[in-house]
Amino acid sequence: METPVETTRERLLNVAEQRFGEGGYEGTSLRAITVAAAANIAAVNYHFGSKEALLRAAVARAMAPVNAERRRRLDQLEAGGSPEPEALIRAFVEPGLELVLRRGERGAVVARFIGRIAFDPSRRIRELYAAESEPIESRYLAALQQALPQASPDAVAFGYVNMLGLLALHQSQALSPTPGAAGPEDPGKLAENLVTFLVAAFDHGLRS
Amino acid sequence: METPVETTRERLLNVAEQRFGEGGYEGTSLRAITVAAAANIAAVNYHFGSKEALLRAAVARAMAPVNAERRRRLDQLEAGGSPEPEALIRAFVEPGLELVLRRGERGAVVARFIGRIAFDPSRRIRELYAAESEPIESRYLAALQQALPQASPDAVAFGYVNMLGLLALHQSQALSPTPGAAGPEDPGKLAENLVTFLVAAFDHGLRS
DNA sequence: CTCCAGTTCAAACGACCGTTTGAACTATGC
DNA sequence: GCATAGTTCAAACGGTCGTTTGAACTGGAG
Numbered sequence: 259m260e261t262p263v264e265t266t267r268e269r270l271l272n273v274a275e276q277r278f279g280e281g282g283y284e285g286t287s288l289r290a291i292t293v294a295a296a297a298n299i300a301a302v303n304y305h306f307g308s309k310e311a312l313l314r315a316a317v318a319r320a321m322a323p324v325n326a327e328r329r330r331r332l333d334q335l336e337a338g339g340s341p342e343p344e345a346l347i348r349a350f351v352e353p354g355l356e357l358v359l360r361r362g363e364r365g366a367v368v369a370r371f372i373g374r375i376a377f378d379p380s381r382r383i384r385e386l387y388a389a390e391s392e393p394i395e396s397r398y399l400a401a402l403q404q405a406l407p408q409a410s411p412d413a414v415a416f417g418y419v420n421m422l423g424l425l426a427l428h429q430s431q432a433l434s435p436t437p438g439a440a441g442p443e444d445p446g447k448l449a450e451n452l453v454t455f456l457v458a459a460f461d462h463g464l465r466s
Numbered sequence: 467m468e469t470p471v472e473t474t475r476e477r478l479l480n481v482a483e484q485r486f487g488e489g490g491y492e493g494t495s496l497r498a499i500t501v502a503a504a505a506n507i508a509a510v511n512y513h514f515g516s517k518e519a520l521l522r523a524a525v526a527r528a529m530a531p532v533n534a535e536r537r538r539r540l541d542q543l544e545a546g547g548s549p550e551p552e553a554l555i556r557a558f559v560e561p562g563l564e565l566v567l568r569r570g571e572r573g574a575v576v577a578r579f580i581g582r583i584a585f586d587p588s589r590r591i592r593e594l595y596a597a598e599s600e601p602i603e604s605r606y607l608a609a610l611q612q613a614l615p616q617a618s619p620d621a622v623a624f625g626y627v628n629m630l631g632l633l634a635l636h637q638s639q640a641l642s643p644t645p646g647a648a649g650p651e652d653p654g655k656l657a658e659n660l661v662t663f664l665v666a667a668f669d670h671g672l673r674s
Numbered sequence: 675c676t677c678c679a680g681t682t683c684a685a686a687c688g689a690c691c692g693t694t695t696g697a698a699c700t701a702t703g704c
Numbered sequence: 705g706c707a708t709a710g711t712t713c714a715a716a717c718g719g720t721c722g723t724t725t726g727a728a729c730t731g732g733a734g
Contacts, residue, residue, distance in 0.1 A: 266681080282587025284492035288722065298683055300724080305681095309722060377640050379490025379582055384640060416659055423635040424628055432585050432592060433627040451624055451673060458671025463663040474711080496692065506713055511693060513711095 267305045269295040274316045279371035279430075283313055283383050314386060317375055320368050321390045327353035328394050332401065343405045344457045347421065350398055351456065354425050355449040366431075373429030376422075395422075406460065413464040421456050428452060475513045477503040482524045487579035487638075491521055491591050522594060525583055528576050529598045535561040536602050540609065551613045552665045555629065558606055559664065562633050563657040574639075581637025584630075603630075614668065621672040629664050636660060 264272070273295040277286045288309050292299050306312040331349035335341040341349075354372070357365040375387045395418075403414045427433050428448060472480070481503040485494040496517050500507050514520040539557035543549040549557075562580070565573040583595045596603075603626075611622045635641050636656060 280587075282490070282492060284490060285587055287720075289720080298681095299722085300684090301682070303723065374587055377585060377635065377638075379488075379493055379586070413659070417663065419641040420632055420635075420663060423641055424631060427585065427628075427631040427635070430585075433631055451621070454673055455625065455628060455667045455671040458669070459663045459667035461666070462670055463666025465659060465662055495690075497690080506711095507692085508694080508714090509712070517692065 266295070266297050266301050270297055270302060270305060270312065271316050271319055274312055275320055275371040276367050278313060278316065279367060279374050282374060283378055283380065288312075310386075313375070313383070316371070317387055317390050320372055321387075324353045324357065324372070325391055325394050327356070328398075332394070332397055336401065341401065341405060343402065343460050344453070346398065346401050346405055347456050347460065348453050350421065351425055351453055352449055354429055355452070357429075369429040370431050373426040373431070376426040377430070402460075406464065408466055409464040410466060413466065417456075417460050417464050420459070424452065424456070474503070474505050474509050478505055478510060478513060478520065479524050479527055482520055483528055483579040484575050486521060486524065487575060487582050490582060491586055491588065496520075518594075521583070521591070524579070525595055525598050528580050529595075532561045532565065532580070533599055533602050535564070536606075540602070540605055544609065549609065549613060551610065551668050552661070554606065554609055554613055555664050555668065556661050558629065559633055559661055560657055562637055563660070565637075577637040578639050581634040581639070584634040585638070610668075614672065616674055617672040618674060621674065625664075625668050625672050628667070632660065632664070 270291065273291050277291050277294065280286070288299060288302050291312075292302060302309065302312055306315055328350060331353070332346075335345055335349060355369065357369045357372075361368070372387075375383060378384055378387075399415065399418050402418060403409075403411055406414055406417075409417075478499065481499050485499050485502065488494070496510050497507060499520075500510060510517065510520055514523055536558060539561070540554075543553055543557060563577065565577045565580075580595075583591060586592050586595075607623065607626050610626060611617075611619055614622055614625075617625075
């Protein structure tokens with residue numbers, strides 16, 4: 259098997275998503291990233307242009323497979339008629355947690371990065387994340403509204419942001435210090451628990 | 467009516483919870499806080515000792531009435547026998563959102579501050595928040611487990627962290643950019659929606 | 675070999691960070 | 705009046721921040 263040497267650009271992206279995921283955007287310096295990536299400080303501005311552009315590139319790269327999988331599942335569901343709420347919730351949540359399942363340690367890093375950036379303190383950065391996943395999100399919102407005709411559009415939107423938020427919180431692993439909280443030691447079980455939790459809330463917890 | 471002049475210490479705490487709530491801990495400088503509070507930079511170290519000590523004092527002050535109200539409600543519920551899950555959820559969620567209801571603009575600032583700090587990127591700061599609300603939280607966890615005997619302790623703990631996380635997200639107002647998402651324009655309705663959502667999830671969405 | 679685009683490098687830029695200093699001001703008790 | 709404790713102040717501390725510069729290195733094309 260070949261060992262494709264990581265380029266400086268790739269090493270920067272890898273370390274960036276790890277460090278940004280641990281300390282947040284403001285809490286992580288370019289120097290910390292470049293040292294860990296064995297790269298020169300100036301490499302960031304050479305390859306990306308700025309700290310924020312590095313973050314943008316890292317978000318785009320991390321989100322791409324998740325969004326692609328969501329799109330694929332949504333296409334498939336819509337091709338088969340009107341999907342149940344559970345199928346839609348599953349199609350949204352599972353791609354976000356399969357990262358951890360399918361790519362082990364590395365996937366957990368990516369998941370934490372995504373979860374953290376999605377609710378970064380800075381509105382600017384949250385919007386950067388939102389822009390990356392906006393098209394597919396509006397498709398989900400529409401599908402959910404169709405699958406829950408008895409609930410008002412506002413109620414479905416409320417459920418949707420709750421789903422989004424809970425997924426991000428579990429991805430970011432900020433909930434784990436609580437004892438026995440179905441942590442990422444078994445991401446498959448976590449996904450099942452979260453889907454069950456959300457399905458119940460969508461089916462019985464949305465005001466008409 | 468007297469106009470009790472705000473002390474420098476109070477102005478610092480007020481501005482700190484506003485700015486920390488907007489930009490996060492790392493993203494907010496002491497200079498930005500002291501300028502807005504019309505205070506000298508050195509006043510922070512004189513009154514509190516350090517930036518982190520200022521944050522700690524602000525968290526303590528902001529959480530005190532919320533924790534007190536939660537304690538009061540829990541005492542009352544436990545005095546009246548075994549409370550329903552809904553009553554427990556209500557007793558946990560409502561004090562966190564009544565801030566906005568009862569104290570208007572200022573309360574919204576406090577709520578956003580609390581919600582933001584609870585899931586700050588830095589583990590150190592999240593633990594600072596957790597330490598502030600730990601005793602009352604373990605009481606809630608125990609009461610919830612008693613109210614949901616058919617669910618395993620792990621499942622109840624899972625529901626609890628989800629409740630905690632969703633409340634913090636709505637407090638932080640990071641979910642609001644989504645259109646019509648029951649934003650804080652009517653916090654009473656938000657509280658009702660969130661309670662309904664959580665009750666359904668607790669009653670039907672916890673794996674035994 | 676020469677050339678050249680692509681990449682890396684050490685070094686420095688000005689700006690801002692949290693913190694500290696020591697003097698100046700304020701108000702109360704004697 | 706004077707002393708005193710509490711508070712505020714301008715100024716500076718050393719350090720780190722993101723960004724920029726211009727030279728040095730790299731490897732293939734002509």
